[in-house]
Amino acid sequence: MEKVAVRVGYACLNLSLKDSFRNYRLATVEKKDEEKITEVIWHNIRLLREIIDYNIKHNIYVYRVSSDLIPFCAHPYIKEIYKEKVINNEEMYYHFTAIRALQEEHHLRISIHPSQFNVLSSPKKEVVSRSIEEINAQTEWIKALRGENVVIHVGGSYGDKKSAIERFKTNLRYVDESLISIENDDKTYNVEEVVEICEHKCVKWVYDYHHDRCHPSAENGVENLIKAYPPNKYHLSTGAPHADSRPHADYISATDYKHFTEFLTQCGIKEADVIFEAKKKNKAIFHILEACGNGYWKLEGDN
DNA sequence: TGAAGTCAAGGCGTG
DNA sequence: CACGCCTTGACTTCA
Secondary structure: OOOOEEEEEEEOOOOOOOOOOOOOOHHHHHOOOHHHHHHHHHHHHHHHHHHHHHHHHOOOOEEEEOOOOOOOOOOHHHHHHHHHHHHOOHHHHHHHHHHHHHHHHHOOEEEEOOOOOOOOOOOOHHHHHHHHHHHHHHHHHHHHOOOOEEEEOOOOOOOOHHHHHHHHHHHHHHOOOOOEEEEOOOOOOOHHHHHHHHHHHOOEEEEEHHHHHHOOOOOOOHHHHHHHOOOOEEEEOOEOOOOOOOOEOOOOOHHHHHHHHHHHHHOOOOEEEEEEOOOOOOHHHHHHHHHHOOOOEOOOOOO
16 A cells, blocks of 8 residues: 655744744733734744745644734734734735745645634524634634634533534634634534535635544544545644643654554655644754654655 | 743633 | 633743
């Protein structure tokens, strides 16, 4: 059987670069501290550019942008700043253009994952409308970067999963479904439930190997689900202190990587974009490369 | 200057 | 109904 070709990536932070992303508090936004806010956003976009350059240099083509790249991006004042000081700024425009060109040239897969507070299945109207605002604001700039998708979870169950799923499906209409990917989570919605929603709504999904291990589907037909409706992306992590503990370990274990890639091969997957979710971020990629070689890699790592 | 506490946001289990 | 926990890294305050 043909081995799956893997493209690996990581999320948010790059531990090999000196700089880190900056942030500001709500109080700063409410004070309309334009100077500080602009400085932070510019810093973050410059760093993003630097990270993408680093990734390309190291043959890393999959990357998840921090949802805090533009903190409070749905806030009206931040929207204003974004329009006037980011989109209309020559240097920032240059970075956006450069990132788009790099994406095209290297077929990058850039995604974003709005945080846990964005819940489209909530019975509370305000929670849903805030979530829609936030998801749409993040979608706007991921589109400006020509990113691939916006990954979300289904949310809570509220003692009535069926109704929650119905609300989720309904509210999905208010976000850009063409960019959405739904990920199976480690507590509430397993692979089977996620695939059911995605097939029905014709949206993409993300298979999280570790979440599936912590919270498996009722039936053991995950392989068939993946064969029938393949995900567009994969998340891989190892638990700590034990492989099946929920918190993430520093690195991906060689055993997990091996089992995971063999599983994808069994599912008949030919190519897979995989995000490593490990505390050591980008370093977990080199760790696996050292431990397992590059037998599954589409392109050789040079580090 | 280093350590400890804090930070928009939701949901859930416990008492 | 109130509370702490989940999880995470940077910010902020305080010693």
